Amino acid sequence: MVDEATRKSLSGIPLLKTKAGPKDDPKLWLQRLKEEYTALIKYVENNKAAGNDWFRLESNKEGTRWFGKCWHVQDMLKYEFDVEFDIPVTYPVTAPELALPELDGKTAKMYRGGKICLTDHFKPLWAKNVPKFGIAHAMALGLGPWLAVEIPEMIEKGAVVYKEGEDKK
Amino acid sequence: MDTVEELKARVLELENEVAELKGTSTRGRIDKMSAEVVDSNPYSRLMALQKMGIVKNYEDVRTFTVAVVGVGGVGSVTAEMLTRCGIGKLILFDYDKVELANMNRLFFQPHQSGQSKVEAAKNTLQSINPDVEIEIYNYNITTVDNYDDFVSRLETGSKTKGQIDLLLSCVDNFEARMTINNACNAIGLNWFESGVAENAVSGHIQFIIPGKYACFSCAPPLIVSTKMDEKMLKKEGVCAASLPTTMGIVAGLLVQNSLKYLLKFGDVSTYVGYNALEDYFPTMTLKPNQNCDDSKCIKKQAEYQLYIKEHPEVLIEEVKEETEVVHEDNDWGISLVESDPTNEEVSEETSLNLVPGLKVAYDIPSKPLKESHQEVELDDDAGESLDELMNRMKNI
Numbered sequence: 001m002v003d004e005a006t007r008k009s010l011s012g013i014p015l016l017k018t019k020a021g022p023k024d025d026p027k028l029w030l031q032r033l034k035e036e037y038t039a040l041i042k043y044v045e046n047n048k049a050a051g052n053d054w055f056r057l058e059s060n061k062e063g064t065r066w067f068g069k070c071w072h073v074q075d076m077l078k079y080e081f082d083v084e085f086d087i088p089v090t091y092p093v094t095a096p097e098l099a100l101p102e103l104d105g106k107t108a109k110m111y112r113g114g115k116i117c118l119t120d121h122f123k124p125l126w127a128k129n130v131p132k133f134g135i136a137h138a139m140a141l142g143l144g145p146w147l148a149v150e151i152p153e154m155i156e157k158g159a160v161v162y163k164e165g166e167d168k169k
Numbered sequence: 170m171d172t173v174e175e176l177k178a179r180v181l182e183l184e185n186e187v188a189e190l191k192g193t194s195t196r197g198r199i200d201k202m203s204a205e206v207v208d209s210n211p212y213s214r215l216m217a218l219q220k221m222g223i224v225k226n227y228e229d230v231r232t233f234t235v236a237v238v239g240v241g242g243v244g245s246v247t248a249e250m251l252t253r254c255g256i257g258k259l260i261l262f263d264y265d266k267v268e269l270a271n272m273n274r275l276f277f278q279p280h281q282s283g284q285s286k287v288e289a290a291k292n293t294l295q296s297i298n299p300d301v302e303i304e305i306y307n308y309n310i311t312t313v314d315n316y317d318d319f320v321s322r323l324e325t326g327s328k329t330k331g332q333i334d335l336l337l338s339c340v341d342n343f344e345a346r347m348t349i350n351n352a353c354n355a356i357g358l359n360w361f362e363s364g365v366a367e368n369a370v371s372g373h374i375q376f377i378i379p380g381k382y383a384c385f386s387c388a389p390p391l392i393v394s395t396k397m398d399e400k401m402l403k404k405e406g407v408c409a410a411s412l413p414t415t416m417g418i419v420a421g422l423l424v425q426n427s428l429k430y431l432l433k434f435g436d437v438s439t440y441v442g443y444n445a446l447e448d449y450f451p452t453m454t455l456k457p458n459q460n461c462d463d464s465k466c467i468k469k470q471a472e473y474q475l476y477i478k479e480h481p482e483v484l485i486e487e488v489k490e491e492t493e494v495v496h497e498d499n500d501w502g503i504s505l506v507e508s509d510p511t512n513e514e515v516s517e518e519t520s521l522n523l524v525p526g527l528k529v530a531y532d533i534p535s536k537p538l539k540e541s542h543q544e545v546e547l548d549d550d551a552g553e554s555l556d557e558l559m560n561r562m563k564n565i
C-alpha cells in the first residue's frame with residue numbers, strides 16, 4: 001500500500017509524542033509544536049542528505065497556519081509551488097489538509113482551494129498513528145507521493161510550465 | 170415601433186426577472202400558518218398533516234432553529250426542504266463559492282457562479298419563503314480562528330437566543346465532521362451526520378445524541394459497501410464523483426428524520442445507509458464506545474447513564490422503539506481494544522455488530538506501519554525553544 005521509498009523516508013522521521021491541538025492546553029500545544037519542528041528539521045536534513053530536498057515550511061508564531069514552498073525537479077528544471085495549510089481544531093486526530101492554491105483548477109486530483117486529493121491509504125494510516133504522526137509525516141505520506149505522480153502529468157499536459165528564474169529564487 | 174402596451178408588458182417581464190435575480194420575494198410575510206386550502210396559502214398542504222393526524226402540532230416547526238453545515242449538493246437541498254417546510258430559522262455555514270462544476274447537483278443556478286454558496290442560498294431561500302429567518306456564515310469551521318464563533322452561534326443562535334435545536338452536517342470531509350462532533354459533544358447538541366460516498370452510489374445519515382448514541386469519534390467512519398470492490402474502483406485522474414439523485418435521496422432522508430425528530434412523529438432512524446446499486450437501505454443503532462477518543466463523549470455517556478438511572482421509564486419507551494437493542498450496563502456495542510494484528514479481519518466489524526452491507530472505513534488502532542517503522546527518538550530534552558527551532562528550520 002505504501003511504496004518502498006515513502007516507507008523509507010517515513011521511517012527516518014521522528015515520531016511525535018504529545019497529543020495536543022491548538023485548542024488544547026497552551027503548554028501541551030507548545031510541546032507539540034516543538035516536536036513538530038524537530039521532526040520537520042530532521043526530515044528536511046534527511047532529504048538533503050539523500051539528495052532529495054523538496055520542501056520548506058514555516059508557521060505563524062501560534063503554529064496554526066503553515067506556509068512554504070515545495071518543488072519538483074524534472075529534466076533539470078525546477079518547478080516550484082507555494083504550499084499552505086491550517087492546523088484544524090481537531091488536530092492531531094485529523095490530519096492537516098495540504099493545499100497548493102496555484103494549482104487549483106489545473107488537475108482533477110484536487111479539492112476546492114487547491115487541497116490535494118490524498119490516496120485511500122492516507123487517512124487510515126494517519127488514524128492508526130495518532131498522535132505519532134505530525135506535519136512531516138503528512139508531507140512524506142501525502143504531498144510527496146502526490147507531487148511525484150501529478151506534477152509530471154501536469155507538465156506533460158502543459159497545465160504546469162517552467163518559469164524562468166525559478167531555480168534562483 | 171412597440172406599442173405602449175407592449176413596452177409595459179416588457180417592463181413587467183424585466184421587473185420579474187430582476188426580482189428573481191435579486192431573490193426578492195413575491196409575497197409578504199405570513200404571521201400565522203393557516204390550514205385554509207386556497208391557492209395563495211403556501212402552508213395548506215403542510216398543515217393538512219395536522220388535520221390528518223400525522224403530526225400533532227405542525228405549526229411548532231416555526232419555533233425551531235436548525236444549522237446546516239456545508240451548503241453543497243446535500244446541504245443546499247436540505248436547506249431548501251426545511252425552508253419550504255416553514256422552519257423557524259436556518260443558520261448556514263460554508264466557505265465555498267458556487268461554480269459551474271456544481272451544476273450536476275440540484276439547487277444552485279448557473280447565474281450564481283462566483284457568489285459565495287451561503288449568500289446565493291440565502292437569496293434563493295428567502296424568496297421561496299420570506300417567513301424563514303436565515304443567518305449565514307461564510308467561513309471554514311475547522312480553523313482555530315473560526316471555531317469559537319461557530320460554537321457560539323450554535324449556543325446562542327436560536328430564535329430565543331439559546332442553543333439551536335438541531336445541527337445537520339452536510340460536509341464532505343472528515344476534518345469538518347470531526348470538528349462538528351467536537352462542538353456537539355462539548356455543548357450537548359443533537360445532530361445528524363450525512364454523507365455521500367466519493368463513488369456517488371452510496372450514502373448515509375446518522376443521528377447522534379451525545380452520550381446516548383455513538384458519536385463520530387466512537388468508531389471509524391462506517392461505509393455502505395457496494396458489490397463493486399472498493400479496490401477495483403478507478404480513482405485515476407479524479408477525486409470524487411457525484412450524482413444529483415444520490416444527493417437528493419440522502420437530503421430527503423436527512424430532512425425527513427429531522428422533521429420526525431423535531432415534530433415528534435414516527436420513529437427517528439439512528440442510522441440509514443443507502444446502497445444505490447441495489448436499492449438497499451441498511452439501518453441500525455450504534456451505541457457509544459466507552460473508550461471513545463473524545464473525553465467529552467465519555468462525560469456525556471456518564472450523564473446519560475445517570476439520567477436513565479433516574480428516569481428508568483425512558484428505557485421502556487426505548488425498547489419499544491428499538492427492539493433489537495438491549496440496554497444493559499455492560500453491553501456497549503463498540504470496543505476499541507487493540508486489535509490482534511495477526512487476526513485483523515475479525516476486528517471492528519464483528520465487535521460493532523454491523524448489519525450486512527455496512528463496514529468500517531478502516532480499523533483503528535493496530536500496529537503503526539508494522540515492523541519496518543523503527544522509532545526514532547525525539548530529543549525533546551535538548552532544551553531548544555520554539556523560536557530557536559523555528560529559526561533553525563528557516564535557515565536549514
Ligand SMILES: [Zn+2]
Pocket residue numbers: 383384385386387457458461462463466467
Ligand atoms: Zn464518542
